[in-house]
Amino acid sequence: MAEIKIEKKKPIWPWIIALLLIGAIVYYVFLREDQMQNPNRTEIENVTPADTIGN
Amino acid sequence: MENKDRNLYRLDELSDYKVAPDYSDVRGWKIVDADNRTIGTIDNLWVNKDMQRVVYLDVKADKTLIEDSQREVHENIADGNEKEFMYRDGDSHLIIPIGSVNINKDTKTVMASGIGYDTFRRTGRFNTQQRFDRNYERAVLRSYYPDNDPSVGYDADDDTFYSRKEFGNR
Numbered sequence: 001m002a003e004i005k006i007e008k009k010k011p012i013w014p015w016i017i018a019l020l021l022i023g024a025i026v027y028y029v030f031l032r033e034d035q036m037q038n039p040n041r042t043e044i045e046n047v048t049p050a051d052t053i054g055n
Numbered sequence: 056m057e058n059k060d061r062n063l064y065r066l067d068e069l070s071d072y073k074v075a076p077d078y079s080d081v082r083g084w085k086i087v088d089a090d091n092r093t094i095g096t097i098d099n100l101w102v103n104k105d106m107q108r109v110v111y112l113d114v115k116a117d118k119t120l121i122e123d124s125q126r127e128v129h130e131n132i133a134d135g136n137e138k139e140f141m142y143r144d145g146d147s148h149l150i151i152p153i154g155s156v157n158i159n160k161d162t163k164t165v166m167a168s169g170i171g172y173d174t175f176r177r178t179g180r181f182n183t184q185q186r187f188d189r190n191y192e193r194a195v196l197r198s199y200y201p202d203n204d205p206s207v208g209y210d211a212d213d214d215t216f217y218s219r220k221e222f223g224n225r
Binding site for chain 1: 071073075107109157
């Protein structure tokens, strides 16, 4: 004697939202890192002692 | 009585529902009788939304079965017994209560072991353009199981009808 049950399909939109959220987090983290690294890239001018000795 | 009042829908109408895991989606499978004679192909599943299960298999009757039954109609009309037959040309679908069949997953075949070819041949059919009503469901049960106890939910217009053992309830 057969039986076939049915069930409601799980909606796909929570997965889409989760993926978008993960994407946003990843983007934010990398962008933030980039922005934080920029001030460190300012080159420090080397001042050699020879420059000052001459004066 | 509309199908929605009976919570009866074709599964393909319910885009947000599917066959549950561990159960076979038998659409497209062949259905045979106890003697392995082909009755037809399962075209669709009629489900009761509240009960969350299939109650009927919608079978597209095999061409040979339709031809055999038409031949019998013509013979009976010639004999003056045409009132016994209610179906029309173009009616090619049958419903079979889910509790009347066994499913063989290996061969992808459904077997209606308790109902013979001749019974299917004589059972009224419908076409997919017209929805069947509760009276048709009762007529089908009477045809398949003339000796079954008609008392349990037989006259019910609601879901109680599907609590009969022909639908897999013990």
